[in-house]
Amino acid sequence: MPRLERIIERYKTIPGGLLPALQAIQSEYGYVPRESIARVAAGFGLSPSKVFGVATFYSMLSVVPRGKTVIRLCASAACQLAGGRELLAAFEKELGIKLGETTPDGKISLETTECVGACNLTPVIMINEQPYGNITPEQVPELLQRFRPKEFSPETEFIPYGREV
Numbered sequence: 252m253p254r255l256e257r258i259i260e261r262y263k264t265i266p267g268g269l270l271p272a273l274q275a276i277q278s279e280y281g282y283v284p285r286e287s288i289a290r291v292a293a294g295f296g297l298s299p300s301k302v303f304g305v306a307t308f309y310s311m312l313s314v315v316p317r318g319k320t321v322i323r324l325c326a327s328a329a330c331q332l333a334g335g336r337e338l339l340a341a342f343e344k345e346l347g348i349k350l351g352e353t354t355p356d357g358k359i360s361l362e363t364t365e366c367v368g369a370c371n372l373t374p375v376i377m378i379n380e381q382p383y384g385n386i387t388p389e390q391v392p393e394l395l396q397r398f399r400p401k402e403f404s405p406e407t408e409f410i411p412y413g414r415e416v
Contacts, residue, residue: 259294327366333373341388
């Protein structure tokens with residue numbers, strides 16, 4: 252993992268450099284491989300448990316491979332009261348996976364995130380970094396069908412913030 256060593260060298264002397272280093276590792280590999288934790292710890296002079304704790308604390312980081320498309324459901328109280336649990340059940344049913352898992356083809360991961368700051372559009376989901384609001388369980392199959400056959404990109408015809416799907 253020579254790329255890993257370059258990332259460690261780049262950030263190890265920067266105060267607060269651990270988090271940017273882990274973000275760079277995730278950007279490079281798609282996640283923070285568990286085998287990189289000990290090497291990062293040694294490079295930063297930290298314990299592996301400290302590095303693992305940071306890597307698992309932040310929802311933007313993952314120590315397991317994620318799909319190319321990450322669907323995050325808002326876990327805030329407002330979204331839960333507006334049907335978030337039912338929305339999660341619909342995604343789990345359509346994708347055939349549970350929360351925290353990735354589809355067998357490695358294309359889609361299902362996660363939660365904390366409040367995305369769009370409480371007027373509850374329940375809110377994020378597909379990669381794009382938020383969508385007022386999503387109902389009935390819209391999930393069509394929403395998934397729109398991007399499943401092809402690679403997800405911001406140009407894919409999604410209708411953000413709950414406009415008619």
